Amino acid sequence: MSAPLLEIADLDVAFHGDGTPVQALSGVSLRLDPGQVLCIIGESGSGKSVTLRAMMRLLPERRARIGGQISFAGRDVLAMTDRQLRAMRGREMAMIFQEPMTALDPVYTIGAQIAETVRRHLGGTQAAARARALDMLERVGVPSAARRLDAYPHELSGGLRQRAMIALALSCGPQLLLADEPTTALDATVQIQVLLLLRRLQAELGMGIVFVTHDLGVAAEIADRVAVMYAGRIVEEGSVAEVLGRPAHPYTAGLLASSVEHVAPGAEIAAIPGAPPDLRALPPGCSFAPRCRHAVAACDATVPPPVRPGPGRMARCFTPLGFAPSGHAVEEHVA
Amino acid sequence: MGTVLRRLLLALPIAFGVSVVCFALVYIAPGDPLQTIVPPDATQATIDAVKHAYGLDKPLVVQYLIWLWRVLHGNLGTSISTTRPVALEVMLALGNTMRLVALAMPAALIVGYAMGVAAARFPGGWIDRAVTGIAVVGVSLPNYWVGVVLVILCAVQWSLLPATGMGSGHAALLSWESLRFMILPSISLALIPMGIIARSTRACVLDLASHDFVLTLRAKGMSESTVTRHVLRNALPQVIAIVGLQFGYLMGGSILVETVFSWPGSGFLLGRAIQNRDVPLLQGTVLVLAMIFVATNLLVDLLQVRLDPRLRRG
Numbered sequence A: 001m002s003a004p005l006l007e008i009a010d011l012d013v014a015f016h017g018d019g020t021p022v023q024a025l026s027g028v029s030l031r032l033d034p035g036q037v038l039c040i041i042g043e044s045g046s047g048k049s050v051t052l053r054a055m056m057r058l059l060p061e062r063r064a065r066i067g068g069q070i071s072f073a074g075r076d077v078l079a080m081t082d083r084q085l086r087a088m089r090g091r092e093m094a095m096i097f098q099e100p101m102t103a104l105d106p107v108y109t110i111g112a113q114i115a116e117t118v119r120r121h122l123g124g125t126q127a128a129a130r131a132r133a134l135d136m137l138e139r140v141g142v143p144s145a146a147r148r149l150d151a152y153p154h155e156l157s158g159g160l161r162q163r164a165m166i167a168l169a170l171s172c173g174p175q176l177l178l179a180d181e182p183t184t185a186l187d188a189t190v191q192i193q194v195l196l197l198l199r200r201l202q203a204e205l206g207m208g209i210v211f212v213t214h215d216l217g218v219a220a221e222i223a224d225r226v227a228v229m230y231a232g233r234i235v236e237e238g239s240v241a242e243v244l245g246r247p248a249h250p251y252t253a254g255l256l257a258s259s260v261e262h263v264a265p266g267a268e269i270a271a272i273p274g275a276p277p278d279l280r281a282l283p284p285g286c287s288f289a290p291r292c293r294h295a296v297a298a299c300d301a302t303v304p305p306p307v308r309p310g311p312g313r314m315a316r317c318f319t320p321l322g323f324a325p326s327g328h329a330v331e332e333h334v335a
Numbered sequence B: 001m002g003t004v005l006r007r008l009l010l011a012l013p014i015a016f017g018v019s020v021v022c023f024a025l026v027y028i029a030p031g032d033p034l035q036t037i038v039p040p041d042a043t044q045a046t047i048d049a050v051k052h053a054y055g056l057d058k059p060l061v062v063q064y065l066i067w068l069w070r071v072l073h074g075n076l077g078t079s080i081s082t083t084r085p086v087a088l089e090v091m092l093a094l095g096n097t098m099r100l101v102a103l104a105m106p107a108a109l110i111v112g113y114a115m116g117v118a119a120a121r122f123p124g125g126w127i128d129r130a131v132t133g134i135a136v137v138g139v140s141l142p143n144y145w146v147g148v149v150l151v152i153l154c155a156v157q158w159s160l161l162p163a164t165g166m167g168s169g170h171a172a173l174l175s176w177e178s179l180r181f182m183i184l185p186s187i188s189l190a191l192i193p194m195g196i197i198a199r200s201t202r203a204c205v206l207d208l209a210s211h212d213f214v215l216t217l218r219a220k221g222m223s224e225s226t227v228t229r230h231v232l233r234n235a236l237p238q239v240i241a242i243v244g245l246q247f248g249y250l251m252g253g254s255i256l257v258e259t260v261f262s263w264p265g266s267g268f269l270l271g272r273a274i275q276n277r278d279v280p281l282l283q284g285t286v287l288v289l290a291m292i293f294v295a296t297n298l299l300v301d302l303l304q305v306r307l308d309p310r311l312r313r314g
Helices: A048-055 A082-088 A110-122 A126-139 A158-170 A188-205 A216-222 A240-245 A250-258 A297-301 B002-028 B044-053 B060-072 B086-121 B126-140 B143-157 B176-209 B212-219 B224-251 B255-260 B266-275 B279-307
Strands: A006-015 A022-032 A037-041 A064-072 A093-096 A176-180 A208-213 A225-230 A233-239 A314-316
Touching (some): A022 A208, B086 B224, B086 B279, B143 B176, B176 B224, B212 B224
16 A cells, blocks of 8 residues: 555544533544545534544634644644645645635635635746636636636636636645535536536546545545544445445444435435434443444443454444444345 | 716715705704894894895795705805805815814724724634723713813823814914814714724624635635735725714714814804804705715715625626
8 A cells, every 4th residue: 555645543623612622523533545535424513524624724723622643645734833734735735615605705806816826835927827727717617717717706606616616726736635515505417517527637636535525425426435424433434335335334324324315205214313412522432322223232331442344444333234243244234 | 887877876866865854954943043133123024024035935845946056056055143155164164174084084993993803813802802892982982071081181181282272273284283283182083983993893804704715715825914814805895884984974073072172173063053043054064964974975885896896796
């Protein structure tokens, strides 16, 4: 295996404010190889966006306590100075967001915002930066790009705005793109276009992508590997085919079963009973145990250590589905 | 260009309405305008003659139209108490008020804006609490009372600055000789706008700082100063709207503050016109002040359209 592009080990994030601290992440470990696409799946509040922002150290410095290790291209992100961080952000590691309308500055043109980034990291004249911006807009498939260069964000459709946001993020040729639910706010038809675009650009530029979504269909479309998050922990990880095809963690299985896709009209959708735990008072054991049909006594006592139900797979569960507790796969599994 | 024209056209009916109200005010207010002109023992014939001379015997609508016609030609009538043209009186007074506003408004803007930005930097911190305290005090204290206190302290106790008036009038406008008269009234006038600007700037900057585009700017690797520049640029249209409104209020002069300092500005003039029941002077002053307010609002509208691309359509 080559050296990982991104490696996160035992990442803890707690938000301190008024009252009890909120434990947003507990012991998150992740690994991304160059040119790989990792999807982080989870409900709102599961910590997927926090994980993404922690990678770029974009969490509010004063309130967020970060523990653990984040190493990007062999460098320790948590030890970086502000200056080093600013040099990395937008240049080697870029981010796109869920709502491009609010993520772009409303009073500057698209071209000005891309050119600003280009000049910040690559230097050069304003004219050269604009030329680069135009090039990027064409590359992400914005029609009549020359005209759109002088458009304001509100003058573009949602799909075009997200394309402009992608052009902005990729303008300095990053090795890693962090995508925070970039298709969630888009219409279904536009959604698939943006996904295809990201996949094409990923292949062309050979960058790694960490893609956060709550949509299993989106994950299946774009990911190489999948990490499922629940209450600030990664509960399962593995290749997209294995995790979505043969989930080991009951929560993943529950997510798949409650997905409205591939369900016949009128058929019952199996919702997971109960609600996620309060992050201010996490249970001592598995956070999912209170909602889990397969829970045993041990689940409530301690947090399940990671088990490896198969090569390149991880699940934090005492009773992984379809696998014997020792970690060997059994023949039939019940999802 | 279409937007500019539309806003201009929208301002016209407002101006018309204002003129109607200004004219009608005098007839709604208690007291007969003739009272001050004719002696109490005048005969009915004299009263009728004076009424006819001032055109007060004609129907109200006709009176209004005659008045409007003159106003549109720049003729605001003659002051009853001074017998000088109302236009001249108003212009002189406005010039004097303008001198105070020229000092008070930039001071309020700079101090208020700086206070607001500083408070927004560490919300909930001691700077924020101090700014909030100062702003609330600035807005809540009656500014004429502050004026009196300033006079007692700076003029009476410490003999630093003159208490009232505006000096000989011969000194150059920017010389210390004339500036020293302007300091205390300007401070009294600046307090309310300063407080309002500080509070609004704080709210506006805090609101913008939580916007996603600020996160994008950081994720692009922009320096904090660039991020701040973007936030302030976004806050500008809102701040200008508030400054415009406050400018309008200040141009109206404060009857109380200008009276405390015997400053012959527009507020002072208004007070005099009311006391003397000088109807043409009152109508003319109120009309000009109202028109300044309308014009300021129009200007703010146009500036906002210029500064915020989202307002350019529709």
